[in-house]
Amino acid sequence: MDDPFDLSQTNAYSKWRARKLRAYPAENADLRVPVGRLDQPTPEERDALKTRIDTFNMALVAVDPAEIQTETLLAFTRALGLRRADANLFADASAVSHIAASRTHPGRPHSGRTHSAGPNPGDETRVDTDLEPPGGTTLGEFIPYTDKPLSWHTDGYYNTTDEQVGAWCLFCVRAARHGGENGLIDHEMAYLQLRDESPQHIAALSHPQALTIPAHVQDGRTRRAESVGPVFSVRNGHLHMRYSARARHVLWRDTPDTHAARAALDRLFSRPDVFTFRYKLRPGEALVSNNVLHCRSGFDDDEDPAKARLLYRIRFLDRIDLD
Ligand SMILES: [Fe+2]
Structure with a gap:
């Protein structure tokens, strides 16, 4: 059977590659699907969504x-x-997470960081805030998240390999006053660029121990187990990517091939020929995706919490299926 993600199947890969590249260059408008009623998308709206998902994820x-x-x-x-x-x-x-920047004092945003070691600038800090809200925050309240930039990642990279995030949906209720723009790259395009550069990169990043996220232990209690797995894997015929550009609290497999592949992946994010969508969601807009690579710029919020940035997010173990 044709499997474009099998490194030995160069013909299947070439066909898949040509099909992927036909859609580019693309613009934000190419992703856009107006929907009348969210609870009842029409067949035409479903078709339009399916085309975008099939093409761009x-x-x-x-x-x-x-x-x-x-x-x-x-x-x-x-x-x-x-x-x-x-x-x-x-x-x-x-299962709907409310995402807003945390505030230690009214009108004074802070980073929402709770990990004792603290993140590096540009680290994806959400993993820590996911697990450890500041004291007093309880389930059902607004979740405090950072207003700092979030570096490139796919969601749930710290989950076990059995509980990887297949899709996420991000709905905008209110946008930030300034900033808060997302960068988005179809993870299949990242795969394509890396494989074109060297199939060895793909082999290294597909190793079952390529990337380890250490357990999160606090006061002798394991808050989250260690997560060990590949960056690229194929699940039910679909490419899945598990990745974080964060510099801390990640362990890459210590081989020259892995380091070379990781460096190549890092370089991708600043290459102009890698097709990156950049978009700031406005109220009433949503991004739905098969857990594509994404990042977010820092933002400056309204001091009134009732006017501050608010997004609703849901993550799923499934991929989007509109068949
Ligand atoms: Fe994310």
């Missing part, structure tokens, strides 16, 4: 901002074939 949904309500979002994600939510500690009962 992501779509930019535009609805009336009044449509962004928990029950409606869940009806929409069900329509996308998403059923198994990745229930992290601070998702509410409906």
Whole structure:
């Protein structure tokens, strides 16, 4: 059977590669799908979403901002074939995480960082805030997240290999005053660029011990188990990527090939020929994706929490399925 992700199948890869590249260069407008009712997308809207997902592994949904309500979002994600939510500690009962920057004092945003070692600038700090909210935060309250930049990653890279995140959906209720723009790269395009550079990069990043996220232990208690796995894996015929550009609290397999592949991946993010979408969600807009690579710029928020940036996010173990 044709498997473009098998390094020995160069013909299958060439065909797949040509098909992927036909869609580029692409613009944000190419991702956009207006939807009338989130809880009941029409067959035409579903078709339009399917085309975007099949082509880019992501779509930019535009609805009336009044449509962004928990029950409606869940009806929409069900329509996308998403059923198994990745229930992290601070998702509410409906698995919808409310993402807002934390504030230590009214009107004074702070980083939401809770890890004692502290993140490097540009580290993806969300992993720590996911697991350790500042004292007093409880399930169901707004989740404190950082207003600092988040570096390139896919979601759930610290999950076990059995509980990898297949898809995430991010709905914008309110945008930040300045900043808060996402960068997005179809992870299949990252694979393509790396494989073109050297199939050895793919081999190294597909090793089952390529990337380890150490256990998170606090006061002798394991808050999250160690996560060991590949960066690239093929799940039910689909390419999955597990990645974080963060410099701390990650262990890469210590071989020359792994280091070379990691460096090549780092370089991708500043290459102009890698097709990066950059977009700041506006109220009523949503990104839905098969867990593509993404980052986010820092932002400056309104001092009034009622006007500050607010996004709803749901992560799923499933991939989007519109067949
Ligand atoms: Fe993320």
